[in-house]
Amino acid sequence: MSEKNQKKAEILAPAGNREKLRFAVKYGADAVYFGGDEFNLRVRAGNFSPGDIEESIDFCRSHGVRTVFLMNAFLHEDDLPAARVYIERIKKYPFDAVMVSDPGMLLLLKEAGVTAEFHLSTQMNTLNHLSMRFWREAGFSRVVLGREATLDEVRKISARTDMEIEVFAHGALCVAYSGRCLLSRYLSGRDANQGDCAQPCRWDYKLVEMKRPGNYLDIIEHASGTEILSSKDLCLIQHLEEYLDAGVHAFKIEGRMKSLYHAANTTRVYRHALSVAGTDDFRKHLPFWLNELDLISHRPYTDNLFNEFGNAAFEGVPYVKKAMFMGYKEGTGDDARQALVRTSNPIYRGENLEGIFPIHDVIRDDIFQVMAIRDAEGNDVDMARPNSLYTIVFDKDVDEDAIFRKRIGQ
Ligand code: SF4
Structure with a gap:
């Protein structure tokens, strides 16, 4: 294990809105990435207004977490005037880095005097060290490699460049070439x-x-359905040490459109894996991490982009959902067993919920029984409705920033 890489490497977590950003930070992100209300590649994510951007940067800085702002849309000719106006609006914010795909966007950012680091998006399909050199001369300090790059290629590229390399570690893949798809x-x-x-x-x-x-x-592809073009989800956790040794500086978790639970738990798991990489604890904890990642809604995982169809036992990509996100602790009640819970699904008095928590010394989960539920007026109720705030009394003390889930079928 290269100690240098292990110390430098970071986990980049998705922040689809301010709450997801807050939990990604609390659950161990080294850096978060998010977009504003224009020119990023997730127009349907809960993108950040100027006020959100300012508060989020302050929050991240107070926790020592870096911010990467997404300006990675491809610009058509008629988009240029609006892009200039938007850059004027956001250039005052002290992002640590701006993620760009379109070289035209890079020119506009530089012309406007933006001094943050520039990171090149995976959308530019960088797959060799000469491309890296080209992008460094253009002004980029980091490249997110195309998702088509194999581990062996990452090694070779890393040996021939001094630029920072980022790879996608976890989340949805595209059947198209790094997302270039019509x-x-x-x-x-x-x-x-x-x-x-x-x-x-x-x-x-x-x-x-x-x-x-x-x-x-x-069109029947296999016993459980047909997903001719739908790719599996990427999961590189068991190869994290090999990617570190290959010289990777940053591991990105995909999923700005996914839930707060997804952002928090994937971040927690990859954070822990990175912190014990190179020690005996890595193999010891791997089954726990794989189980946790299985409890996040996902398509079947793959760590291999190229040999899917060489697998005779291929069984397609039906969605896997083994646990429901029930809510999270938004504030404290009168004592440590009470929590103000922002619900995501209905919660019933008497049932058991599983809690997950930010890592403090150990990574752990715990079971909590719901003893009582009180609505905003203080009335005892049998059920908490989704997307609301309730005071819930549990059978034991509840950690700060706990997230609750329930196994499906239990
Ligand atoms: S392959 Fe699918 S997810 Fe990827 S860009 Fe095309 S349609 Fe979208």
Whole structure:
């Protein structure tokens, strides 16, 4: 294990809104990435207003966490005036880095005097060290490699560059070449390269013979369904040490559109893995981490982008959901067993919830029984409705920033 890389390496967590950012930070992110209300590749995420940006940067700085601002949309000619106006609005904020795809955007940011580090998005499909050199000369300090880069290629590139290398470690993949895809624009009018993919690769398709309109035939790929274009989700946790040795500086977790629970738990797991990489504890904790990552909604995981179809036992990519996100502790009650809980799903008096927590010395989960539920007026109720705030009395003390989940089928 390269001690130098282990110390420098960071976990980049998705921050789809301010609450997700707060929990990503509390659960161990070294850096968070988020977009403003324009020119980032997730126009449907709960993007950050100027006020949100300012408060979030302050919050991250107070916790020693770096901020990466996304300006990674591809610009059409007519987008340039609006991009200039937007850059004027945001250039005062002290981001640590700005993530860019389009070289035109880089020029606009430099012209406006933005002095943050520039990171090149995976959308530019960088797969060799000469491309890295080109981007360094353009002004970038870090490149997110194309997701097509194998571990061996990462090693070779790292040996021939002094730039920082970031890789995607966890989350959804695209069947298209690092997301360069026209399918969504063609079928739905929503442009993946402007951050508005409708994910038609995951739709359900049928076969129809031209002279028999309306007579749809199922395309049966395997026993559990058909997902011809839908790729599995990436999970590199068991190879983290190898990627560190290869010279990777940053591991990105995908998922700004996913839940707060997703952001927090993946961050917690990868944070812990990074902190014990190179020690005997890594193999010892791996089963726990894999189990935790299995309790986040996901497609079947893969650590291999290239040999999917060489696997004769391929069983498709039905969605895996083994636990529900029930809510999180937003504030304290009258004593340590009481918590103000922001609910995400219905919670019933008497049931058991599983809590997860930020890492303090150890990484752990715990079971809590719901003893009583009080609504905003202080009335005892049997059930807490979703997306509301309740005081819940548990059978034991509840840690700060606890997140609650429930196993499906229990
Ligand atoms: S349609 Fe599918 S493959 Fe294409 S960009 Fe969207 S998620 Fe990726």
